[in-house]
Every structure is written in C-alpha cells, then in structure tokens.
Amino acid sequence: MRKLIAIFLTMIAVFGLAACGTPQDPSGGGSTVLPDDGEQTPPGGTETELTFTVTLMLDGERYIPETEISAVWSDGISEYSAPFEKGIARTSGLDGEYLVTLSEVPTEAGGRTFTYDPNSNLASNDDRDIEIELLTISRLRETGKGTGKYNPIEIKETGVFRTAVKKAGNDPENRGVFYQFKPKENGQYVIESLVHTVPNEINPILEVYRGTSANVFFDHTQDGGGKSSTFTKNFRYVVEITDDEVGSVFTFAVYAEGRNITYPVTVDFRLERPRDHIRDPFESVMVIPQEQFKQTPEYDKTQYSYVSAANAQRVFVDKGNFKLNPADGYYHLYDPITETYGEILYAKITKEVSIVGLDAPFTTVEYAGNKALTIGEKNFKLMIEGYENIKRMTEASGFSAEQYKEWEGYKGYGDYCNSDGVYAVTEELKEFLAGYSTSQSIFYDGLGLAETTTGYSAAEGSQWLFACGYYKKK
Numbered sequence: 001m002r003k004l005i006a007i008f009l010t011m012i013a014v015f016g017l018a019a020c021g022t023p024q025d026p027s028g029g030g031s032t033v034l035p036d037d038g039e040q041t042p043p044g045g046t047e048t049e050l051t052f053t054v055t056l057m058l059d060g061e062r063y064i065p066e067t068e069i070s071a072v073w074s075d076g077i078s079e080y081s082a083p084f085e086k087g088i089a090r091t092s093g094l095d096g097e098y099l100v101t102l103s104e105v106p107t108e109a110g111g112r113t114f115t116y117d118p119n120s121n122l123a124s125n126d127d128r129d130i131e132i133e134l135l136t137i138s139r140l141r142e143t144g145k146g147t148g149k150y151n152p153i154e155i156k157e158t159g160v161f162r163t164a165v166k167k168a169g170n171d172p173e174n175r176g177v178f179y180q181f182k183p184k185e186n187g188q189y190v191i192e193s194l195v196h197t198v199p200n201e202i203n204p205i206l207e208v209y210r211g212t213s214a215n216v217f218f219d220h221t222q223d224g225g226g227k228s229s230t231f232t233k234n235f236r237y238v239v240e241i242t243d244d245e246v247g248s249v250f251t252f253a254v255y256a257e258g259r260n261i262t263y264p265v266t267v268d269f270r271l272e273r274p275r276d277h278i279r280d281p282f283e284s285v286m287v288i289p290q291e292q293f294k295q296t297p298e299y300d301k302t303q304y305s306y307v308s309a310a311n312a313q314r315v316f317v318d319k320g321n322f323k324l325n326p327a328d329g330y331y332h333l334y335d336p337i338t339e340t341y342g343e344i345l346y347a348k349i350t351k352e353v354s355i356v357g358l359d360a361p362f363t364t365v366e367y368a369g370n371k372a373l374t375i376g377e378k379n380f381k382l383m384i385e386g387y388e389n390i391k392r393m394t395e396a397s398g399f400s401a402e403q404y405k406e407w408e409g410y411k412g413y414g415d416y417c418n419s420d421g422v423y424a425v426t427e428e429l430k431e432f433l434a435g436y437s438t439s440q441s442i443f444y445d446g447l448g449l450a451e452t453t454t455g456y457s458a459a460e461g462s463q464w465l466f467a468c469g470y471y472k473k474k
Contacts, residue, residue, distance in 0.1 A: 017275045033243025035446050049092040054084075054100055057306060058114075062087040065106040070220070071132075073098040074121060074198065075206060076472040097124040101196070102132065105441055113137040115268045118196040118236070120225035130362055135160045135270070144178070144369075149216040151250055152180035158189075158271050162178075164264040165256045166452065176253030183241045183248075191252065194235045197229035200366040204267045206235040207253040212359055212397055216251050217352075217359035239367060241369065242277055247398055250368035252278075270275060283378040286407065290452065291426050292413055296418040298470045304420055305468040306360040307345070316454055318462040330424040333470060344424050349384065350414050351421025353467045356442055357453030359419060363414040367393050375435035383432065386412030389421060425468060434464035442466050 054071040057065045064087040067187040072091035073080045074096050079405050082091040095143045100121040105114050114134045138159035146153040146163075157162070163177045183189060193204040206222040226234030239250060256265045284300045308316045323334035325341045333342035350361050358365075362384050373381045380391065389408045423429070441448045441468070443458045450456040450466060458466065 001112070027150040032126055035330075040272060042469050050094065050125060050128060051090055052093045052094050052098075053130075054082075054089045054123075054125055055129070055131045056084055056087045056089075056106075057131045057133065058134045063106075066108075067104075067106060068413070069106055070103040072101045072103055074101070075099075090427075092121075095125065097122060098297055099198070100130060100132065102327070106134070113162070114215050115162065115194060115278075117194050118198075119194075137268070144180075146179065149253070152178040152251055155179050155181040155271060155450045158273050160194075160268065160270040162266060162268050163254050164266055165188075165254065167347045168263065168293055169256075174212055176255035178251065180213070180249050180251045181271060182468055183246055185273075186241050186243050187273045189239050189241060189269050189271065189273050190236065191239075191269060191289055192226050193234040193254075193257045194270065195232055195234055195256075197227055197232045197234070200229045200231045202265055203232050203257045204235055204265070204269070205255055206256065207255070208237060209251040209253070210365065210370065212367055213249055215367075219368070220232045221452075228418075239369070240342065242371075244371045248367075250369055255260055284374045285381045286379045286381070288410065289383040289412060290428055291413070292412075293416045293456060295416050296423050299420070303471045303473075304346075304422070304469055305472055307465050308355070308456060314457065316458040316462045318465055319457070321398055322465070322468075324427060329426055330431065331468075332424075343353040343473065345468050346420075346422035346468055347425050347429060348421050348469075349423050350417045353452060356450035356456055356466045358442075358449070363389055363412075364393065367397055372436070372440060375432070375439050376450055378435070380432045380435075382412060383428070384411055384412050386415040389414055391431050422469070430464055433467055437463040437466055 043256060052073065056065065056069075068083060070081040070083045071091075073091065074097055080091055080094060080098075081103065082402070099119070100157035101118045102116065102125050102185075105116060106115060113136070115137055116132055116134055121130055121132050138157070138161055140153055140155065140161065144151040144153050161177075161179075164176060181189075191206065193206070194202050195202050203223070208219045208222055210217045210219045216320070222235045222237045224233040227465040228234060235251070241248075249362060254266050254267055254269060290336055307322070308314060320336040321334055322331050322345055324330070325332045327341075328344075331345040332339070333345065335342065342451070350363050352358050352361050360368070366381065373379065373384055382404075385393075385445050387404060389412065390404050390407075391401040394404070413429065417423050425433075436441060437458075442450050443463050444451070446452075446457070448457075450458070456466075
C-alpha cells in the first residue's frame with residue numbers, strides 16, 4: 001500500500017509542475033507564441049473583432065451634428081447602426097462589404113440644407129474607416145418657374161441642387177422641372193442624380209434638350225447611367241463644352257417615376273465640372289461640298305413619302321432598291337429586275353426628321369452646343385449649312401463667326417432646299433447621312449433614338465436612309 005501511495009504522489013508532483021510552468025513553444029523554445037497581428041487570442045479561441053468607423057465631413061473637416069444621427073451599414077441582407085459621437089460612428093462584429101448610409105441628413109442651425117451621395121460609400125474588411133461628405137444644397141434665384149422649356153430655372157454655377165417633382169405622367173412638359181445652364185468656361189460637365197437605390201422606390205429621369213434660349217429642341221431621354229438598382233436608375237449625363245461653345249446654353253428637365261409613393265417627390269442632383277475639355281488628338285478637316293448646287297423644285301407636299309412609310313414593319317431597308325444614277329449624280333429608286341431608275345431620293349436638310357425622333361434640322365442641330373456635324377476627322381458643317389447660315393446663326397447666338405471667315409462665299413446643301421427642306425441625295429450627302437446615323441446612335445441594337453422614340457429600325461447597311469424620301473408620281 002505504501003508503494004502505491006508513493007507512486008500516486010510522484011505523479012501529482014510531475015503534473016503540477018507541468019501545469020504551473022512557463023508556456024511551451026511548440027518548437028521547443030521557451031517564448032510566448034502570439035497571433036500574427038501581435039494581439040493575444042481572446043478566450044474562446046476567436047480573433048479580436050474588427051472595428052468599422054464612419055466620419056461625418058463638411059467642407060473638408062469633421063462635422064459634429066446637433067441632432068442624434070446614426071451611420072447604417074448594410075450588406076443587402078442585414079443592417080447595423082451606430083450613433084455618431086463627436087462626428088464619428090463606430091461598430092464591430094462586421095465581416096464583408098457594406099454600403100454605408102445615414103439614418104437621416106442633418107440640417108445646420110445656420111440654415112444650410114444638406115444632402116449626400118447615398119450610393120457611393122462602401123466599407124469592407126480592407127477599408128473599414130470611411131468618410132461621408134455632406135453636400136450643401138445650392139440656392140437658386142428662380143428667374144423662371146421651371147414649368148417648361150421656355151420658362152426654365154437658370155443655373156449659373158456648378159453645385160448640388162434639389163428639385164420637387166410635382167406629378168408623374170407621360171408628358172415631360174407637365175411632369176418635369178426645367179433648368180437651363182450657361183457654362184462660363186470649357187470643360188466636361190456632368191449632371192448626376194443622387195437618389196438612394198436601396199429603397200428602390202423612385203426612378204429619376206433626365207430629359208435633354210438642344211438649341212438656344214429662344215429655340216429649344218428635345219434631344220433624348222437619359223434614364224440611367226449612374227448608380228442603379230432594379231427600379232431606381234440614377235441618371236448621369238456628360239456634355240463636353242469647347243472654347244467656342246462657352247456662353248451657349250443647354251436645357252434639361254428633371255422628373256421622377258415612382259412606386260408606392262406620393263407626389264411631390266424630391267430629387268437631388270449635382271452639376272459638376274470634373275475636368276477641362278480635352279480636344280481630340282487630331283483636328284477635323286472641313287469638308288468642301290463638291291455638288292454643283294441646283295435649287296430643289298417645289299413639289300406637291302402631300303406626295304412626299306419617307307422610304308419606310310409603305311413598310312408595315314417600320315424598317316428602313318435597302319436591298320438594291322436605291323442606286324446612284326450616273327446620268328444626274330443623284331440616288332433614285334431602282335428596280336434591280338428591270339434595271340431602271342425611278343424617282344429621285346431626297347433627304348431632309350432644313351426641316352427636322354421627325355420620323356426618327358430628330359427635333360432639329362441638320363442646319364441648326366449644332367447650335368445647342370455640340371459637334372454633331374463632325375464625324376470622325378471630317379467636319380460637314382460647311383457642306384450642310386453654307387457660310388452665310390453659319391455666320392447668321394453663330395452671331396445670333398452671341399459669338400463671333402471670324403473662325404469661319406476663310407470659307408466666306410461657300411454654299412451648302414441647306415441653301416438650295418425647297419420649302420419641304422429637302423435636297424437630292426448625292427454620294428457625298430449619303431456619306432454624311434451614314435456617318436451621322438452611326439455617330440448619333442439613330443439605330444443601335446434596339447436602343448437607338450429611332451428605335452426607342454418612334455419605333456423605326458434599319459437593316460444593316462440601310463441606316464443612311466433614315467432622312468430620305470421621295471415624291472410619289474400621281
């Protein structure tokens with residue numbers, strides 16, 4: 001018995017020394033092993049939880065709100081929130097990527113009204129500390145009421161703006177708020193809406209217009225281009241203003257569609273100038289017209305028909321049905337079976353091509369502040385407008401036409417159109433029409449201007465016909 005007790009006491013002594021001794025390094029050394037981040041592993045065997053922070057910023061400095069506001073982290077499934085304390089919100093236990101928003105937008109006691117971009121603040125395990133910048137809503141002196149394209153609210157500087165869309169509908173003249181901006185310097189200008197995509201209840205839309213203050217034409221609808229969800233698609237529109245376009249105006253209307261909402265609807269948007277205008281690496285070449293111009297005769301207006309008018313599918317198609325007649329230098333309807341030429345093909349020049357949604361004629365399209373008549377390295381402005389029209393329209397817009405002085409005396413297709421605004425299609429005019437169709441996306445895989453506005457489409461190789469028609473024989 002004494003022998004068994006001795007063995008038992010010896011075992012207790014050995015295990016007691018092992019338990020009370022210095023922790024052992026698996027390599028056999030005597031130093032403590034720490035996690036790679038230099039922190040002791042807490043009880044339970046899990047690593048220290050990561051801390052995520054959000055700092056509220058205004059004018060480049062930390063902003064301390066006067067009311068209780070929280071930061072909200074959302075991964076699309078769950079939400080986590082933490083109040084701001086001295087302008088900083090902190091939380092832990094997150095793992096992954098999160099969109100960070102505010103529970104509400106603060107209003108400073110001094111009367112400034114704020115907004116922010118609710119769609120661009122992302123936090124992750126690798127970028128846990130982020131800043132949310134408050135944006136001050138610019139105040140506008142309403143020279144116009146914004147009720148129509150000839151009664152717009154004038155924007156004189158870049159900034160962040162808030163509009164109240166009073167009602168929905170199918171008519172932009174009734175549902176939108178109209179604005180007009182007059183750039184003071186060249187540059188790239190961006191108009192972008194700031195609607196929160198997570199609620200997915202409001203879809204902001206921009207209507208873009210061309211022309212001058214006195215002559216405004218609808219151009220296109222900008223639905224999307226910015227941060228988007230399934231229903232909410234923020235618009236983003238970019239326009240380049242060159243030195244010779246400074247002082248021109250561009251007009252736009254902001255409206256909104258919604259679901260499960262009541263009007264009026266608030267839409268915040270910003271107009272910014274991210275950079276100077278960067279010119280193309282090549283200078284465009286002015287195209288000198290080769291046509292020996294003849295005045296287009298007057299015909300019975302009721303007999304003019306676009307080449308697609310008889311097509312039940314509303315498709316412009318050229319299957320050898322139009323051909324250049326070497327006898328007169330114009331395109332005609334052509335019968336490939338009998339190899340005979342029919343009526344002359346005419347293109348709209350000084351009247352809008354409404355059949356595909358163009359609200360401005362080729363002779364005035366550039367006075368909205370664009371380079372629509374420059375296609376690649378070729379500038380068709382002189383060929384289409386002629387010098388006298390360029391001079392008249394440029395000076396009417398408040399600019400000097402001195403840069404066009406070297407082409408004084410040159411005529412263009414627009415000088416010889418009849419009262420229907422048409423001229424016979426030559427080879428050089430066909431080249432222009434084909435290039436314009438491509439550069440302005442008249443047809444674009446179902447998403448072009450004609451396809452989305454009027455329902456017309458064009459077969460491959462036939463897109464140049466979008467502005468063409470002929471006078472039917474009685």
